[in-house]
Amino acid sequence: MPAYTLPFEKPILExxxxxxxxxxxxxxQEIDVGEEIRRMEEKIAETRRRIYSTLTPxxxxxxxxxxxxxxxxxxxxxxxxxxxxxxxDRRYADDPAIVGGVARIDGRRVxxxxxxxxxxxxxxLRCNFGCAFPEGYRKALRLMRLAARFGTPIVTLIDTxxxxxxxxxxxxxxxxxxxxxLREMFRLPVPIVVCVIGEGGSxxxxxxxxxxxxxxxxxxxxxxxxxxxxxxxxxxxxxxxDRAANALKLTAGDLLEAGLVDEVIPEPEGxxxxxxxxxxxxxxxxxxxNLDALSSRPADALMAARYDKFRAMGxxxxxxxxxxxxxxxxxEPPDTPxxxxxxxxxxxxxx
Amino acid sequence: xxxxxxxxxxxxxxxxxxDMPDGLWVKCPGCSDILYRQELDEALGVCRKCGHHFPxxxxxxxxxxxxxxxxxxxxxxxxxxxxxxxxxxxSYTSKLESHARRCGYPDAIACGRARIGPxxxxxxxxxxxxxxxxxxxxxxxxVARLIERSTAERMPVVMCCASGGAxxxxxxxxxxxxxxxxxxxxxxxxAGLPYLTVLTxxxxxxxxxxxxxxxxxxxxxxxxxxxxxGPRVIRETTQQELPxxxxxxxxxxxxxxxxxxxxxxxxxxxxxELLTCLVPDNPARAGAAPAAG
Numbered sequence: 131m132p133a134y135t136l137p138f139e140k141p142i143l144e145x146x147x148x149x150x151x152x153x154x155x156x157x158x159q160e161i162d163v164g165e166e167i168r169r170m171e172e173k174i175a176e177t178r179r180r181i182y183s184t185l186t187p188x189x190x191x192x193x194x195x196x197x198x199x200x201x202x203x204x205x206x207x208x209x210x211x212x213x214x215x216x217x218x219d220r221r222y223a224d225d226p227a228i229v230g231g232v233a234r235i236d237g238r239r240v241x242x243x244x245x246x247x248x249x250x251x252x253x254x255l256r257c258n259f260g261c262a263f264p265e266g267y268r269k270a271l272r273l274m275r276l277a278a279r280f281g282t283p284i285v286t287l288i289d290t291x292x293x294x295x296x297x298x299x300x301x302x303x304x305x306x307x308x309x310x311x312l313r314e315m316f317r318l319p320v321p322i323v324v325c326v327i328g329e330g331g332s333x334x335x336x337x338x339x340x341x342x343x344x345x346x347x348x349x350x351x352x353x354x355x356x357x358x359x360x361x362x363x364x365x366x367x368x369x370x371x372d373r374a375a376n377a378l379k380l381t382a383g384d385l386l387e388a389g390l391v392d393e394v395i396p397e398p399e400g401x402x403x404x405x406x407x408x409x410x411x412x413x414x415x416x417x418x419x420n421l422d423a424l425s426s427r428p429a430d431a432l433m434a435a436r437y438d439k440f441r442a443m444g445x446x447x448x449x450x451x452x453x454x455x456x457x458x459x460x461x462e463p464p465d466t467p468x469x470x471x472x473x474x475x476x477x478x479x480x481x
Numbered sequence: 482x483x484x485x486x487x488x489x490x491x492x493x494x495x496x497x498x499x500d501m502p503d504g505l506w507v508k509c510p511g512c513s514d515i516l517y518r519q520e521l522d523e524a525l526g527v528c529r530k531c532g533h534h535f536p537x538x539x540x541x542x543x544x545x546x547x548x549x550x551x552x553x554x555x556x557x558x559x560x561x562x563x564x565x566x567x568x569x570x571x572s573y574t575s576k577l578e579s580h581a582r583r584c585g586y587p588d589a590i591a592c593g594r595a596r597i598g599p600x601x602x603x604x605x606x607x608x609x610x611x612x613x614x615x616x617x618x619x620x621x622x623x624v625a626r627l628i629e630r631s632t633a634e635r636m637p638v639v640m641c642c643a644s645g646g647a648x649x650x651x652x653x654x655x656x657x658x659x660x661x662x663x664x665x666x667x668x669x670x671x672a673g674l675p676y677l678t679v680l681t682x683x684x685x686x687x688x689x690x691x692x693x694x695x696x697x698x699x700x701x702x703x704x705x706x707x708x709x710x711g712p713r714v715i716r717e718t719t720q721q722e723l724p725x726x727x728x729x730x731x732x733x734x735x736x737x738x739x740x741x742x743x744x745x746x747x748x749x750x751x752x753x754e755l756l757t758c759l760v761p762d763n764p765a766r767a768g769a770a771p772a773a774g
Contacts, residue, residue: 312659
């Protein structure tokens, strides 16, 4: 059982403690309490089901950060065959916060890359808690271009609190590295399937997040700013993170409703960390299905649809503008169509 | 108020707001000198003493760069909505309203066709006074439309950037504007057209990590704060002492991001010269050239 318990999982922990007692009692007294044990196990499952079916956005953020949650390498190990890791940006360094390489998923060749968190202090220091440096994004782009040259589809897994905000990051132009990835991912003539598997932290997540299909695990989140950052700005106090998490509409369900992701992959009851095997199997199924759906598309149509997908994101109103009355005659009639009226656009991606 | 009743023996001179639109006198953050507003405006918003570049509003910027009467605004009817129903300490809608009232325009960017010297360009001008020129759906859409229409009309684009980043109040809709605008830049570049960005104080976060960083030529005004994370966030996260001049234009010039730091007095002439040298004589041929990474 997980050695780490989230605050809202306390009822489960208490029941598990009782179950342990019951078992010890049964062993020491040699009394058959099998029926009680079975009922207790049912009760634990029921409690977990109840808690996990009604998680608040802030609780989901905590699940997405669970220290036992499967990370990119865990999925690579469970989903792929023959993964060969490719290192370095050929400019400055190899960034362990982004891993990438070639592999096969159900016999299909892919370039797989993702942000990588550490499991303990040592590995966390190595991969910087999943916060990539510019060289990480440049490595990602190098591998994606490599894949594009040989027609290999691309799969990216996102799990990062954000790109690393530090002096070295700025000196080597983290903003430019992300921006170039955004631009170049529109130019890749191969299918790209993106999946948010844990934390989708802002620009650092989007830096490998432009694709033809955007998937997200049930308890993962994807947000423009962390709830803590938002709370610090709006309420001047991180204690308001739960309210910020509500306001930001960052859960998988919210994003699906808003048309910003294409598919939510259900997690096992109790979250991905309770059954990494099952989670990986579901993730693999979703990735393969989406890759197959994209595989027959001609490159031009694929890139055009990718552009249209992101082009349609945004919600705004448009009111007709009266023709300008400058001193000079207008060069041509105003282009704003008069019939737009109060046109609130919120197009779902055209697929 | 009775508490301060004794003070009434001193006379208070109240200047009515319309007599003093933006304050008759301004204190320079660079040298602490007190500057006469009219003189400052005549000097393009640059302190004559220390060269500090004050942020410019959109009207001032357009007047400084475009030929008189040669700016035709596009998509002025776009209005921000409140897709998340965001309420923090104040609602997003009320913030939009108060900023629109104070600034006199509905969002943080003006886009349109302009003539800069002899060149017809698509011109975008961000205005930091409107919600920190944060990028929500309207800013993203206007940038994308500006670049797309300039591509269709075969015009270069000049983008004057200033921004605190993505607009938190629109959540993930804001973040996705980064992708949307960068995609538009890709297509403009594929058409063989130059895209020039001018980074002004401050240009950070989501805007810097998208269309602001993607200029074929990146200019910056002197002393502008330019970066991904803000200095305070970096200090708090890393507990590091920040180097002298960190994240300022000159620092980024030295570190290889920016092509040149251009004082405001030379900005227009520099843009005209760059456009003269970069706008292809035969756009069709330039468009056929392989896109550079």
